Amino acid sequence: MKQYNSIKAKYPDALLLFRVGDFYETFGEDAVRASKILDIVLTKRGAGSASETALAGFPHHSLNTYLPKLVKAGLRVAICDQLEDPKLTKTIVKRGVTELITPGVAFNDEVLQSKSNNFLCAVHFGLQRIGIAFLDISTGEFxxxxxxxxxxxxxxxxxxPSEILISKPKKKSFADAFGDAHHTFYLEDWAYQIDFSREILTRHFQTQSLKGFGIESLEEGIVASGAILHYLSETQHHRLQHISAIHRIPEEEYVWMDRFTMRNLELYFTPHPGGTTLLDVMDKTITPMGARMLKRWIAMPLKHIKKIERRLNVVAHFLASEIELQTVRKQLKQTGDLERLLSKAATAKISPREVYQLYLSLES
Structure with a gap:
């Protein structure tokens, strides 16, 4: 247990899945929580001895079945794998955490909703303004x-957002301003410094500055964005080539609705059992990418008439040309979720079946 305890000490806030042979095992409080959430047997290791501890586990090949249940329960899950072949060593097998999955950082299809983005968010309280950043690691949108x-x-x-990152000293400030209904995680205050954030962002994008992205003057926003990239590094997500740009949210271009307006209009959530939302009525999309875009359009209505007319002109064009409309819809039906497939390919998390799906999508 010495090896387990040393690794667990590095990830005290996460449920640690410890690879032992052909099983992932959990111990102590982690085992108690895992057994309840996963409905698996809770046993004891070293029963009757001074080192007795709770134990629960499952076969390693069932990881994709059980992992989503843990993440959906709001847990951060650290996956600790064997880093060498047990047959090639006579001592304790070297192990280490290869990935930390959290509600806001996931690629697993069972965790994600195909028609919704899965945003990780960071909030930074500046002296006069508040900075905010959103990243969907499954699509690369930043x-x-x-x-x-x-x-x-x-x-x-x-x-x-599925998860919000906040500086530890600002825990109360966030709760006072935005309530305690959000799923939050608290980072050390040094991760929220402007110089650190500029450096981590320019290093990631391989640029000298952030002017090309139009965010150079957004210091609070830059700090929040840097906190997100720092968090990805801390959670062992290093293959991030698919995050190739960062964009400013042009707040002057949209109508921004508060929580009460969105709730009362029932845009994509209804408090009534069996109720129907506006999104339910309007969503005739063929692809997950289109569904996510439509949801964004409903949540963020355009403000400028020229852009509204341009969008309506496209709709009018297809309504006037039924043959062309059906042709495009037929093509789209053959297209998979290119955004998420490409992100999986970039992060080396793509399965053989998904590679073939990506091939078919590109061929269509």
Whole structure:
């Protein structure tokens, strides 16, 4: 247990899945939680001895079955694998955490919802403004802005992040401003420094500055964005080539609705059992990418008439040309979720079946 305890000490806030032979095992409090969530047998290791501890586990090939249940329960899960072949060593097998999966950082299809983004968010409280950043690691979409408390609250409602990163000293400030209903995780304050954030962002994008992305002047937004990349590094996510740009959220281009307006309009959530939302009525999309885009359009209505007319002109074109509409829909039906397939390929998390699906999508 010495090896397990040393690794667990590095990830005290996560449930540690410890690879032992053909099983992933959990111990102590982790075992108790895992057995309840996964409905697996809870036993004891070293029963009757001074080192007696709770134990629960499952076969390693069942990881994709059990992992989503743990993440959906709101847990951070550290996967500790064997880093060498047990047959080639006469001592204890070397082990280490190869990935830390959290509600906001996931690629597993059973964790993700195909028609919704899975945003990881970071919030930074500056002296006068609040910075915010959103990243969907499953698609590579990276966005940031800054503003007052009212704007940030509206953004949180619109983007509905699965996990929010906050500086530890700002825990109370966040709860006072935005409530305690969000799933949050607290980082050390040094990760929220402007110089650190600029350096980590320019290193990732391999640029000299952030001017090309249009966010150079958004210091609070830059700090929040840097905190996200730092968190990805801390959770052992190093293959991030698919995150190739960061965009400013142009708040002046959209109508921003507060939480009460969105709830009362029942745009994509209804408090009534069996109720129907506006999204339910409008969603005739063929692909997951289109479904995610439509949800964004409903949550963030355009403000400028020229852009509205341009969008309506496209709709009018297809309504006037039924043959062309059906041709495009037929092509789209053959297209998989290219955004997420390409992200899986870039991060080396793509399965053989998904490679073939990607091939068919590109061929179509």
């Amino acid at each position: 966005l940031t802005t800054q503003g007052d408390e009212s704007l940030i609250d509206k953004l949180l409602q619109n983007f509905s």
